[in-house]
Amino acid sequence: MKSGEDVILRVVNLKKYFPLGGWFFKRRSGYVKAVDGVDLEIYRGETAALVGESGCGKTTLGRTILRLIEPTSGEIYFEGVNLLKLSKGEMRKMRMNMQLVQQDPQSALDPRMTVKASVGEPLVVHGIARGRELRRRVLHLLRRVGLGEEHMNRFPQEFSGGQRQRICIARALALNPKFIVLDEPTSSLDVSVQAQILNLLKDLQRDLGLTYLFISHNLSVVRYISDHVYVMYLGNIVEKAETREIFKNPLHPYTRTLFSAVPIPDPNLKRKRLSIKGEVPSAIDPPPGCRFHPRCPEAMEVCSRVKPELREVEPGHQVACHLYR
Amino acid sequence: MPEVLLRVKNLRVNFYTYAGVVKALDGVSFEIYKGEAFGLVGETGCGKSVTAASILRLVDKPGRIVDGEIIFEGEDLLKKSEREMREIRGSKIAIVFQDPMTYLNPVLTIGDQIAETIREHQDLTVEALEIERNEYHNTSAEKPSKKALREAVLRRVEEALKMVRMPDPRVVIDQYPHELSGGMRQRAMIAMAISCNPKFLILDEATTFLDVTIQRQILELVKDLKDRLGCTLMIITHDMGIIAETCDRVAVMYAGTIAECAETKRIFSKPLHPYTRGLLDAIPLPTEDVKVLKPIPGFVPNLINPPPGCRFHPRCPEAMEVCSRVKPELREVEPGHQVACHLYG
Numbered sequence A: 001m002k003s004g005e006d007v008i009l010r011v012v013n014l015k016k017y018f019p020l021g022g023w024f025f026k027r028r029s030g031y032v033k034a035v036d037g038v039d040l041e042i043y044r045g046e047t048a049a050l051v052g053e054s055g056c057g058k059t060t061l062g063r064t065i066l067r068l069i070e071p072t073s074g075e076i077y078f079e080g081v082n083l084l085k086l087s088k089g090e091m092r093k094m095r096m097n098m099q100l101v102q103q104d105p106q107s108a109l110d111p112r113m114t115v116k117a118s119v120g121e122p123l124v125v126h127g128i129a130r131g132r133e134l135r136r137r138v139l140h141l142l143r144r145v146g147l148g149e150e151h152m153n154r155f156p157q158e159f160s161g162g163q164r165q166r167i168c169i170a171r172a173l174a175l176n177p178k179f180i181v182l183d184e185p186t187s188s189l190d191v192s193v194q195a196q197i198l199n200l201l202k203d204l205q206r207d208l209g210l211t212y213l214f215i216s217h218n219l220s221v222v223r224y225i226s227d228h229v230y231v232m233y234l235g236n237i238v239e240k241a242e243t244r245e246i247f248k249n250p251l252h253p254y255t256r257t258l259f260s261a262v263p264i265p266d267p268n269l270k271r272k273r274l275s276i277k278g279e280v281p282s283a284i285d286p287p288p289g290c291r292f293h294p295r296c297p298e299a300m301e302v303c304s305r306v307k308p309e310l311r312e313v314e315p316g317h318q319v320a321c322h323l324y325r
Numbered sequence B: 001m002p003e004v005l006l007r008v009k010n011l012r013v014n015f016y017t018y019a020g021v022v023k024a025l026d027g028v029s030f031e032i033y034k035g036e037a038f039g040l041v042g043e044t045g046c047g048k049s050v051t052a053a054s055i056l057r058l059v060d061k062p063g064r065i066v067d068g069e070i071i072f073e074g075e076d077l078l079k080k081s082e083r084e085m086r087e088i089r090g091s092k093i094a095i096v097f098q099d100p101m102t103y104l105n106p107v108l109t110i111g112d113q114i115a116e117t118i119r120e121h122q123d124l125t126v127e128a129l130e131i132e133r134n135e136y137h138n139t140s141a142e143k144p145s146k147k148a149l150r151e152a153v154l155r156r157v158e159e160a161l162k163m164v165r166m167p168d169p170r171v172v173i174d175q176y177p178h179e180l181s182g183g184m185r186q187r188a189m190i191a192m193a194i195s196c197n198p199k200f201l202i203l204d205e206a207t208t209f210l211d212v213t214i215q216r217q218i219l220e221l222v223k224d225l226k227d228r229l230g231c232t233l234m235i236i237t238h239d240m241g242i243i244a245e246t247c248d249r250v251a252v253m254y255a256g257t258i259a260e261c262a263e264t265k266r267i268f269s270k271p272l273h274p275y276t277r278g279l280l281d282a283i284p285l286p287t288e289d290v291k292v293l294k295p296i297p298g299f300v301p302n303l304i305n306p307p308p309g310c311r312f313h314p315r316c317p318e319a320m321e322v323c324s325r326v327k328p329e330l331r332e333v334e335p336g337h338q339v340a341c342h343l344y345g
């Protein structure tokens, strides 16, 4: 472990249930269990990836960790401080350490604000800089992400998708955060530009000692950028391991099917495919027992009854599956 | 020599917008052989969808096909009347789009929508008469009744849904698009597209919005359908992985032009165009740990004022003086391998 197992963020049994239906015509009662008892440990200076398919709860988990969404229950410790015990004012201060970069740079930037205003906004809001100092700092941030003085007074619409994502990253860096949640930061970008942004993120991490939670459905990207991988299925973490290990030796049947479904850009490669039946069930009435059991090729009798706990089966490699006990 | 099913020659399409004329396709040429799976790959806005729309003559205002030929089975589609085109669409050439929700009618059931396509293009009198005589026992009937015709269409609809391995076809027939999951909607779109046995099926980013496990199911389905129906495929995608797995040959597009065209294996083993090489160096691989990605610098040009000469020259690591002046033509540099680049001239 490169950073000496120094845990910067620890999440314990985190849950976020959204009540169903409108407030007036409540046609259905119950909850969407978007995040249902998640434990995470993220080590300082590294990238933890959170992978899974649409609707599995990745974005909700990322936003809940930043308390942009209030959790239903659980604990979140950032550098040992329980975020859920903080007052609004304390949380505001704490949030300077924790930033979010979203998938769609288009909607993340205010079209009426110049690049300088957008990137400088956090500095102004927190009363950190104004005037010449603000300008100096913004310019420094823009240079960090590969932009320059000539971009300062332009508007978001004048930029390409990749440049806009650079602007969003500059903005996220404004308050010198320690930790950034990157929610699908490259999935709206073309591959040639995606590579630029991934390399930029790697450089920034190395130079500034940042820690990332990198949310993605793209396993190739995850393999390139992350140190640890968490695999999420219907609100639960089903597997966690070092990136190398999980790609070499995926254990959970879901992880295996997920990995084998990715198209590989190599026409000479012939792989045995594990096909998967059915579609992702709803998080409203998730299946009992192991949530993956209706689609699992290895399901046993116990799987539909008992929910498997996440447990360590090899050093540093955790799986929630009855096959491993 | 394989038989050519479709030949696109020097296709030019412009969009006349307030901001100026978007030169979306700037002399696109390629050939698709009968029975093959042909890939069209490239980044956002490079003109893949406009190419597909042109083949079906579905380019709408403010767009216009300004030049070129699209020869399908020996005839130029650009010279056909709108009525003739309507006949061809669906029955001979069908398309499946990225986002089924924008093409499925939200107020019609899946069954009704597929039935409509079938009724428009196919004469089911014979099948219906058979039902009338054999099943309704009107042995002397000359013409099928309405009921028998409906039954014949319904059977075709069911057959199409079974072809795409739709779970519970009988239930789905009576469902509305919003009641289906993304994967099921895409299956319904494919069912509609193949319901009239087209010779040529275009899939425009048909799996892009789907999760990988569902994408895998649809890709397997498409491969399987190609074998069973014997139709020719054009697969449009930005994903080199999908190209590698599904296509026999592939054309790489950049900013409204074809940069390179060859057998898929060759494109991966011996890419010639600097853009193709750049693209392959920029994709992370799910099978490799340490690969340093080499991004292509800059970004895709605005097609209102595209760079003169080679449209890739401002981003090209190999650009020479001539590249900013003269547009490189697509030419065959090795048998079956075409490139548009001054390095090979």
Ligand SMILES: Nc1ncnc2c1ncn2[C@@H]1O[C@H](COP(=O)(O)OP(=O)(O)OP(=O)(O)O)[C@@H](O)[C@H]1O
Binding pocket: B015, B016, B017, B022, B024, B042, B043, B044, B045, B046, B047, B048, B049, B050, B051, B061, B062, B063, B205, B238, B303
């Ligand atoms: N209705 C329109 N009005 C103006 N310009 C258009 C219109 N439709 C397409 N274009 C332009 O034509 C060019 C090619 O677009 P096209 O949709 O074919 O790209 P694409 O390769 O399919 O991209 P994607 O990967 O995003 O689907 C782009 O520059 C686009 O902006």
Ligand code: SF4
Binding pocket: B273, B274, B275, B310, B311, B312, B313, B314, B316, B317, B318, B319, B320, B323, B328, B340, B341, B342, B343
């Ligand atoms: S023609 Fe010139 S600029 Fe264009 S790809 Fe070839 S070398 Fe590069």
Ligand SMILES: [Mg+2]
Binding pocket: B048, B049, B050, B204, B205
């Ligand atoms: Mg398109």
